[in-house]
Amino acid sequence: MQHFRSHYNSEVQMIRGGFPQPLISRTYQTSFLKQRSKAEIKVVAAKKHSEAEKRRRMRINGQYETLRTILPNLIKKDKASVLAETIKQVKELKKKVSKLEQDSCGNSSKDVVKFPSGADRLSLEKCSNEEGLVKATLSCEDSQGLMSAISRAMGSVKTKVVKAEIVSVGGRNRSVLWVQGLGNDRMGMLKSSLKIAMHKPAFKMRRSTQ
Amino acid sequence: MQHFRSHYNSEVQMIRGGFPQPLISRTYQTSFLKQRSKAEIKVVAAKKHSEAEKRRRMRINGQYETLRTILPNLIKKDKASVLAETIKQVKELKKKVSKLEQDSCGNSSKDVVKFPSGADRLSLEKCSNEEGLVKATLSCEDSQGLMSAISRAMGSVKTKVVKAEIVSVGGRNRSVLWVQGLGNDRMGMLKSSLKIAMHKPAFKMRRSTQ
DNA sequence: TGGTACACGTGACCC
DNA sequence: TGGGTCACGTGTACC
Numbered sequence: 001m002q003h004f005r006s007h008y009n010s011e012v013q014m015i016r017g018g019f020p021q022p023l024i025s026r027t028y029q030t031s032f033l034k035q036r037s038k039a040e041i042k043v044v045a046a047k048k049h050s051e052a053e054k055r056r057r058m059r060i061n062g063q064y065e066t067l068r069t070i071l072p073n074l075i076k077k078d079k080a081s082v083l084a085e086t087i088k089q090v091k092e093l094k095k096k097v098s099k100l101e102q103d104s105c106g107n108s109s110k111d112v113v114k115f116p117s118g119a120d121r122l123s124l125e126k127c128s129n130e131e132g133l134v135k136a137t138l139s140c141e142d143s144q145g146l147m148s149a150i151s152r153a154m155g156s157v158k159t160k161v162v163k164a165e166i167v168s169v170g171g172r173n174r175s176v177l178w179v180q181g182l183g184n185d186r187m188g189m190l191k192s193s194l195k196i197a198m199h200k201p202a203f204k205m206r207r208s209t210q
Numbered sequence: 211m212q213h214f215r216s217h218y219n220s221e222v223q224m225i226r227g228g229f230p231q232p233l234i235s236r237t238y239q240t241s242f243l244k245q246r247s248k249a250e251i252k253v254v255a256a257k258k259h260s261e262a263e264k265r266r267r268m269r270i271n272g273q274y275e276t277l278r279t280i281l282p283n284l285i286k287k288d289k290a291s292v293l294a295e296t297i298k299q300v301k302e303l304k305k306k307v308s309k310l311e312q313d314s315c316g317n318s319s320k321d322v323v324k325f326p327s328g329a330d331r332l333s334l335e336k337c338s339n340e341e342g343l344v345k346a347t348l349s350c351e352d353s354q355g356l357m358s359a360i361s362r363a364m365g366s367v368k369t370k371v372v373k374a375e376i377v378s379v380g381g382r383n384r385s386v387l388w389v390q391g392l393g394n395d396r397m398g399m400l401k402s403s404l405k406i407a408m409h410k411p412a413f414k415m416r417r418s419t420q
Numbered sequence: 421t422g423g424t425a426c427a428c429g430t431g432a433c434c435c
Numbered sequence: 436t437g438g439g440t441c442a443c444g445t446g447t448a449c450c
Binding site for chain 1: 266269270273274276277280281289290293294296297299300301303304306307310311354357358371372373374375376377
């Protein structure tokens with residue numbers, strides 16, 4: 001405010017001619033009044049301007065404030081640090097989300113329950129985000145000996161199932177098997193072994209009549 | 211720069227007395243010189259100050275720039291909008307992450323592979339985020355008939371396993387079973403059935419000699 | 421005392 | 436033309 005007034009005074013003074021005016025003629029006086037009202041208009045505009053600018057600043061600073069409350073572990077509270085931390089957080093969160101979305105081996109949270117396909121299917125796929133891990137997905141007729149058959153297929157290529165996800169519904173089965181320690185060369189072997197297991201489990205268990 | 215110079219000139223002029231100085235005494239002159247050098251110092255300081263301020267502005271504006279590149283779907287590029295969009299994004303991402311982390315039934319991506327416990331364990335727990343879904347977790351000795359025994363336990367309470375996650379390692383087994391359509395009243399029944407299945411599978415399968 | 425951070429009012433620019 | 440945005444240099448406060 002102080003600042004503003006000083007600017008205003010110096011401005012009016014400059015308009016007046018920049019030096020003291022002891023006695024002035026009538027024409028000079030009217031001209032001076034005209035100038036003064038012009039200056040007045042200008043001042044009003046300036047005031048409007050500065051108020052608008054203040055509103056803008058407040059809007060922006062409000063955003064900074066909410067950012068400060070949102071961000072955790074914010075040590076330095078100055079604007080630059082807030083922005084820097086924000087950028088860091090956004091990047092981290094984005095990475096986290098994309099990690100979580102592709103979710104370990106492609107079983108995204110969107111398909112927690114993926115039902116067996118009606119048609120028989122078998123696919124092997126290397127996990128992009130885990131070295132030496134292969135994901136085998138199969139859909140086939142459900143039968144009592146199926147799991148044993150699959151186990152034997154696994155054993156035949158000397159691999160270890162690290163994780164399995166199995167859904168049986170309506171006489172159909174869908175199994176996803178994460179297999180560790182399978183060389184490129186033995187992927188084909190595993191595939192054919194699994195194919196056999198899917199279609200004719202080596203021996204069928206008797207259905208227990210409980 | 212223009213701006214700066216005008217300020218400088220007007221300041222010096224004011225120091226000089228705010229009006230033209232045609233002829234001045236010797237003492238006045240030395241005083242003037244002193245004033246001038248003082249003004250000079252002040253000007254230098256002001257320059258330093260304004261440069262520092264410029265650096266600060268640039269630092270902040272740089273951050274805005276990176277934010278603008280990071281944020282997708284940014285229509286309005288002004289500072290307030292950038293901040294607003296940033297806040298929105300951070301909030302959304304945070305929500306997304308927490309959603310993904312609790313991950314459907316508590317199998318967070320952090321324990322994709324959760325190994326069987328050495329001690330026998332059995333717990334049933336209602337899934338908070340899915341109505342009517344119960345998650346049964348068990349760790350026990352692995353045996354050939356285990357899965358059939360568990361199946362029978364499930365059948366005995368007329369429920370359906372919607373999803374299963376099974377890990378066998380070192381002769382121990384850890385199974386997580388998501389069970390649908392289990393009333394509060396039958397949770398105890400399922401638990402005791404599973405307990406029995408874990409410890410003495412109704413009949414043991416012969417180990418196939420392949 | 422110098423360095424740093426902020427709010428301020430202002431001129432310039434753009435719809 | 437006016438409303439909005441920006442960069443600028445400055446005054447001020449804190450350490």
